[in-house]
Amino acid sequence: MTDQFLAPFIGRSRWFGGKGRDFTVTGEEVVGTVGDAPRVEVRLVELTYADGDVELYQLPLSVYDDLQDHLEHALVGERDGRPVYDAVQDRQAMAAYLRAFGDGTAVEGGLRFVRLEGHELDLEATASPFGGEQSNSSVFFGEDAVLKLFRKVTPGENPDVTTHRALTEAGSTHVAALYGWIEQGDRQLGMLQQFLRTASDGWGQALASVRDLFAEADLHAEEVGGDFASEAARLGEALAEVHRQLRESFPTSALPASVLAEVMAQRLDAAIGVVPQLAEHADGARAVFAAVAGLGEIPVQRVHGDLHLGQTLRTVAGWKFVDFEGEPAKPLSERLLPDSPWRDVAGMTRSFDYAPHAVAASMPAEDADVEHQRAIRAAEWAKRNRRAFLASYCGEGGLGPADRTLLTAYVVDKAVYECLYEARNRPNWLSIPLEGVARLVG
Numbered sequence: 001m002t003d004q005f006l007a008p009f010i011g012r013s014r015w016f017g018g019k020g021r022d023f024t025v026t027g028e029e030v031v032g033t034v035g036d037a038p039r040v041e042v043r044l045v046e047l048t049y050a051d052g053d054v055e056l057y058q059l060p061l062s063v064y065d066d067l068q069d070h071l072e073h074a075l076v077g078e079r080d081g082r083p084v085y086d087a088v089q090d091r092q093a094m095a096a097y098l099r100a101f102g103d104g105t106a107v108e109g110g111l112r113f114v115r116l117e118g119h120e121l122d123l124e125a126t127a128s129p130f131g132g133e134q135s136n137s138s139v140f141f142g143e144d145a146v147l148k149l150f151r152k153v154t155p156g157e158n159p160d161v162t163t164h165r166a167l168t169e170a171g172s173t174h175v176a177a178l179y180g181w182i183e184q185g186d187r188q189l190g191m192l193q194q195f196l197r198t199a200s201d202g203w204g205q206a207l208a209s210v211r212d213l214f215a216e217a218d219l220h221a222e223e224v225g226g227d228f229a230s231e232a233a234r235l236g237e238a239l240a241e242v243h244r245q246l247r248e249s250f251p252t253s254a255l256p257a258s259v260l261a262e263v264m265a266q267r268l269d270a271a272i273g274v275v276p277q278l279a280e281h282a283d284g285a286r287a288v289f290a291a292v293a294g295l296g297e298i299p300v301q302r303v304h305g306d307l308h309l310g311q312t313l314r315t316v317a318g319w320k321f322v323d324f325e326g327e328p329a330k331p332l333s334e335r336l337l338p339d340s341p342w343r344d345v346a347g348m349t350r351s352f353d354y355a356p357h358a359v360a361a362s363m364p365a366e367d368a369d370v371e372h373q374r375a376i377r378a379a380e381w382a383k384r385n386r387r388a389f390l391a392s393y394c395g396e397g398g399l400g401p402a403d404r405t406l407l408t409a410y411v412v413d414k415a416v417y418e419c420l421y422e423a424r425n426r427p428n429w430l431s432i433p434l435e436g437v438a439r440l441v442g
């Protein structure tokens with residue numbers, strides 16, 4: 001018997017990846033507890049979708065004897081007359097998590113809080129939940145650490161933990177150092193890492209740069225004060241370094257290009273099932289994928305897997321990349337597979353296209369002339385930053401013809417994925433990747 005309140009709570013939560021799909025809660029288990037006042041029950045809730053897919057979601061819930069006025073916004077339901085709250089929103093509950101890391105020992109119910117050496121945690125830091133868009137749930141501990149609790153959980157390693165660990169141990173300056181993680185059996189449920197105090201995210205900076213450009217109708221991207229190209233170039237350099245470190249830390253192999261082309265074509269077919277508007281661009285996209293089939297063997301390695309400007313943070317010590325979990329909709333087994341580094345380059349390329357079009361969508365143009373002018377500036381901004389990024393990513397070798405074919409296919413594949421993502425999560429934004437696909441294959 002499962003609690004009635006779970007399904008509506010999960011369904012309305014930002015982190016729920018199954019939006020738009022019918023599901024029922026088919027099981028739940030308390031796999032651990034943290035603290036005692038309140039007591040946090042860490043529940044794994046099994047969801048079964050109408051098409052038979054099954055997923056497990058992690059719900060840390062704090063249980064109190066009485067209603068807590070200050071947690072009204074976080075009330076999830078009531079069990080046996082006791083109020084149950086979303087523990088991520090609950091400072092006291094999160095303080096207990098931090099203390100558990102401080103002890104570095106196993107906590108009741110099989111949860112293990114594992115610490116890496118090298119950082120003295122501030123155990124008194126105040127917890128505050130991250131308020132932005134995300135697929136998991138993060139809590140900041142003062143200016144010291146960030147705890148990310150994974151929502152969709154699967155057995156085995158979580159690539160966010162293992163990739164951060166490898167990069168931290170390799171001394172990378174382009175990630176927030178990993179401080180520890182939470183395990184339950186063979187699952188990794190959360191990750192504690194360095195709080196990047198001086199960070200501002202690349203997406204926000206890119207939007208500001210575009211707004212600057214749109215405000216100066218007669219100027220080109222390189223002429224306005226908020227030009228982003230030198231940052232785009234730094235991002236390219238940083239990504240090249242991260243890819244090099246990942247090649248050294250994880251196994252590398254080769255993938256037959258024909259297999260990659262087929263996988264991309266299948267992803268397109270599946271996406272058309274959800275976003276029928278993609279069908280009119282299908283022939284063009286298939287031709288782009290087919291061109292990859294002749295490329296022989298593609299070198300593959302551990303990559304980020306879902307890179308975009310929102311996963312980049314500019315700090316006084318340079319650019320950092322976050323969230324190495326891969327695309328949230330992909331099964332873990334696929335997210336762990338080595339892939340071509342061009343997937344990450346393609347993700348950034350798409351993001352350089354998204355930023356100007358997202359700004360344009362949020363600023364209705366007064367007339368057709370302004371709209372036309374903005375479309376030209378948007379294309380200019382995207383091209384300028386894409387070029388700066390690519391030039392420094394590729395370095396002296398530049399981009400060869402085979403690389404270009406592969407990159408183009410990854411860019412189209414990413415734009416197709418984005419159509420699916422937007423249709424399910426932000427239908428108002430669907431036109432951004434859809435028009436992107438049209439431009440790419442048109």
Ligand SMILES: Nc1ncnc2c1ncn2[C@@H]1O[C@H](COP(=O)(O)OP(=O)(O)O)[C@@H](O)[C@H]1O
Nearest residue numbers: 134135136137146176194195196201310322323
């Ligand atoms: N170490 C960090 N320090 C400061 N802010 C961070 C850190 N890691 C992530 N963030 C912020 O939190 C946001 C969400 O983190 P992310 O890892 O992308 O979560 P999710 O996997 O849920 O999408 C990021 O976009 C970034 O703005």
Ligand SMILES: O=P(O)(O)O[C@H]1O[C@H](CO)[C@@H](O[C@H]2O[C@H](CO)[C@@H](O)[C@H](O)[C@H]2O)[C@H](O)[C@H]1O
Nearest residue numbers: 134135306308309310327328350351354418421
């Ligand atoms: O950050 P997540 O791992 O949750 O990634 C998912 O959500 C992203 C949006 O938050 C989505 O990114 C898309 O929108 C971005 C602007 O919000 C844009 O910069 C990206 O280029 C675009 O792909 C991402 O695809 C999705 O997996």
